[in-house]
Amino acid sequence: MPKYRSDLMSIPSYVPGKPIEEVARELGLTAIDKLSSNECPTEPFPAVVDAITEAASHVNRYPETSAHRVRLALAKYHDVDPTEVWVGAGSSDVLRSVALSVGGPGTSAVFADPSFILYPITTMICGAEPIAVPLAEGYRHDLEAMRDAIRDDTTIVYVCSPNNPTGGHTSIDDVRSFIDSVPESVLVVVDEAYAEYVTSNDYASMVTEAASRPNVIALRTFSKIYGLAGLRIGFGIANAELIRSAQRTQAPFSVTTLAQVAAVEALKHQDLVAQRLADNAVGRSYLSSELTSRGFTPAPTQANFVYFEPDQPPRDLADALMANGVIVRPLGGGVRVSVGTQAENSRFISALDTVMVN
Numbered sequence: 001m002p003k004y005r006s007d008l009m010s011i012p013s014y015v016p017g018k019p020i021e022e023v024a025r026e027l028g029l030t031a032i033d034k035l036s037s038n039e040c041p042t043e044p045f046p047a048v049v050d051a052i053t054e055a056a057s058h059v060n061r062y063p064e065t066s067a068h069r070v071r072l073a074l075a076k077y078h079d080v081d082p083t084e085v086w087v088g089a090g091s092s093d094v095l096r097s098v099a100l101s102v103g104g105p106g107t108s109a110v111f112a113d114p115s116f117i118l119y120p121i122t123t124m125i126c127g128a129e130p131i132a133v134p135l136a137e138g139y140r141h142d143l144e145a146m147r148d149a150i151r152d153d154t155t156i157v158y159v160c161s162p163n164n165p166t167g168g169h170t171s172i173d174d175v176r177s178f179i180d181s182v183p184e185s186v187l188v189v190v191d192e193a194y195a196e197y198v199t200s201n202d203y204a205s206m207v208t209e210a211a212s213r214p215n216v217i218a219l220r221t222f223s224k225i226y227g228l229a230g231l232r233i234g235f236g237i238a239n240a241e242l243i244r245s246a247q248r249t250q251a252p253f254s255v256t257t258l259a260q261v262a263a264v265e266a267l268k269h270q271d272l273v274a275q276r277l278a279d280n281a282v283g284r285s286y287l288s289s290e291l292t293s294r295g296f297t298p299a300p301t302q303a304n305f306v307y308f309e310p311d312q313p314p315r316d317l318a319d320a321l322m323a324n325g326v327i328v329r330p331l332g333g334g335v336r337v338s339v340g341t342q343a344e345n346s347r348f349i350s351a352l353d354t355v356m357v358n
């Protein structure tokens, strides 16, 4: 038997949303709606599919390891320097590399709870100590408590805005004051995986100012509004020196050729992105108001999902919904349902009605 590291079994496993095929097989169902992984419910843009198809015949070669064209396109789009853009196999790849570059045994990481499950997992993978700070009233990040939780051995802190799984955002003013209050020796990760869905006026992304700070990285992804979750591509924006240093922990060639080509093409279609933003906002309000009218109190959300805490155990509700053909995610004491197409959203509400009656 291999001599595993002694803390290996204490690292929680990442439990993804169940794949449609698996649920269908287990329950003998044919029609299933997967509203459990905050994916884009519609296919990639047609021009993106064409670009992937065209590039497929070149995959005998290794990908461009620095994702040069993606960085140029993103730098132009976000008005930063290409050296301030770091591309990874999903933003979780960048997140992991960042964590590994500052974290190890004898260090600690601070994040909100509940928040993105990869923060504690990544922290434990590093051999660092996780420090979870409960969300405040209204499912907000308790930035004061997070600041107080930072210890001498803390090297990284995560702010997830909008927050997964609850959906609320932190205003740009609050994010800025928080960053200002944190020692520069602590790396602040502002995780903006759902930034493109935000409609609130007091939200602004950190991408435009992350690079001007010594200890901040803003994370974004092509997995959500751009609909490329299956290809794995995301990025971070930070100052060039931070990227140069932290990048040493990233596996070479992690971002595939197809993912790079798709991202460059996807960025060109901002009109379609705007349409998705609008559709999501409609679906989000529909789900929130239907839940409210059934006596639930959904958390305020700016993302592509809605979170609510049912009276019964969240796992029981999720299992009952699954038996009715809708996969949602029990997380952090509540249930998170992703915004789907309007048809999927309606079927979720119908399934909920069926489950509530029984």
Ligand SMILES: Cc1ncc(COP(=O)(O)O)c(C=O)c1O
Binding pocket: 037, 038, 089, 090, 091, 092, 093, 116, 160, 163, 164, 191, 193, 194, 220, 221, 222, 223, 229, 232, 233, 234
């Ligand atoms: C808050 C948050 N950050 C990062 C990610 C990782 O996204 P990806 O690795 O697909 O870019 C997710 C995925 O769901 C997320 O919810």
